[in-house]
Amino acid sequence: MNLPPDKQREMLRQMLTIRCFEERASADYHAGKIYGVVHCYIGEEAVGVCSALEQGDQIISTHRGHGHCIAKGADLKRMMAELYGRQTGYCKGKGGSMHIADFGIGMLGANGIVAGGISIVTGAGLAAQMDGKGRVAVSFFGDGASNAGPFHECLNIAATWKLPMLYICENNMYAAQTSAAETHAMPDVAGRAAGYGIPGVVVDGNDIFAIHQAAARAIARARAGEGPTLIECKTFRWRAHTERIGQPDFRTEEEIETWKRRDPIARLRGQLEAQGALTDADWQAMNKEVSATIGDAVAFAEASPFPAPEQALEDMYAA
């Protein structure tokens, strides 16, 4: 992978930002400052797709959506304010963790329904095709969604209409608490692409360069009018399905520890250090900067007002 060192360091910083954001969101959730539910992305931060996209390309996310937001360039302050239920949040406090969107940057929303976003972003892909400007649309979803109807309906439609789509399955091997081994007829989700006559690619989901490379190929194919690609990123979440207390987690300590040793952030850091593209001082400085950014986001959220109760009646219909 011949990415310039600056870009590689930027990827590392982004992964670190996602992790720090998630750690803070988790802590503030348990401190009662964030309500409802938070689904942490820790362990899955190697989102190599967005760094291969251009302005005007669109993505859609899942209930585990903070990482996708950050990778697409969302404002951490407005994200944190949304988690805090404040007026200054992306959705004016109406969405929360599971429903952050920033249509301005082409982030069409996290979605609380597994597989719920796949068809919406396929519509964005149809729009991109009709626009004819070479834009693409990306659907992020998990292994759980790959067993639901919209996945299959949309892959068939996108393949038939040659839509400029990337379907990115982040296979963390557990749909909530249930393992993919118990629920998938075939071990590789990517293998299903054959049924729709499109490329299906398996990549190491903790290797951001591998993902970036696979995405770049799929994007080039999509921009060339050759249709969609299904990419399966094999990865693992370190934390439970949600931060809610008392939820069962049937994964063994051993399995979790094995995956922690494959930490995508430590891996990239090691690669950069080995190339001489990152010193220990750089790493310390990066940590400090990221930590300060997250601190600023929390300060912004805490200083922001809650919405007025009657704002519950606003934004029902567009003018």
Add this chain to the structure above:
Amino acid sequence: MRELTYAQAGVEAVAEEMRNDQRIFYMSTDPAVSLMKEFGNKRVRATPIAEGALTGIAIGAAGSGYRPIMDWRQVTFSFVAMDQIVNQAAKIHYMFGGQRTFPVLYRANVGGGTRLAAQHCQCPYSMFMNLSGLKMFLPSTPGDLKGLLKTAIRDNNPVISFESNRLLTTKGPVPDGDYAIPLGVADIKRTGSDVTVVAVAWLVHEALAAAEELAKDGISVEVVDPRTLVPLDHAAIRASVQKTGRLVVADEAGPTAGFSAEVAAVVTEDPATFARLKAPVKRVCALNVPIPYSPVLEDHVFPDRKRIIAGVREVLQGRLSDKAV
């Protein structure tokens, strides 16, 4: 005035709007041939039978600057798209803080009379009325259908056009030229002074026939056609009932938590209207069963002019003593 069938009026509304706005495109499992011929297969897409995906694709295209029309054909087929309707289309504008507009029109035929049995003779619009975030209408005439469709296509929100199976081949006057009927405005299809009948779709015609029959006995019936289900024209319904003091609601759907229940509530929870009521509200609805196939059974289940007449006579019981006072 020229006459068109209800179905023709629908096609004409779509074609006129598509000529005016290149952002509009149409998706259906079997689109009208005339539309495909005029606009080609990119703007009028014959789709796979995948209503769930297509309902969501319409939302995504709408959020990306287009104005899609997704034709479910029979409302039956919308049920496989319920996640996209309930969790996505109805909520996407509000839940994301009003960031984008989602101008989608969904079309669905409803109602009985086609001898197609339980799955294809349904009137489930109250299920959709119960959701916050969607607008919807159910017109009774070709002219109303065309005017409401044009408004809906220009609306920046998801709108559902429920269209009556029984009326597809019914002809009626349709004005020339470009006209649109605003959502949320009822139409008084017949003025009267003794009883208000609020009816939708085919039952508007049955109510008009009932009114004609009752007029022979000196009973004056006002027929109110709300046309739009959401937003419902509360003011027009209440004004009519305040005038007549009596209300019959006629609906092809069953009564439970239905459109008819909503109309009854709109009337009875308004103090000024409640004070004018001279009789309990009467609902004339389908019986609470899935719609059976055999004509004898189907006709027994659906309300018609005879049941409307009986309903009107029921709310008029005691009218003589009224007059004596």
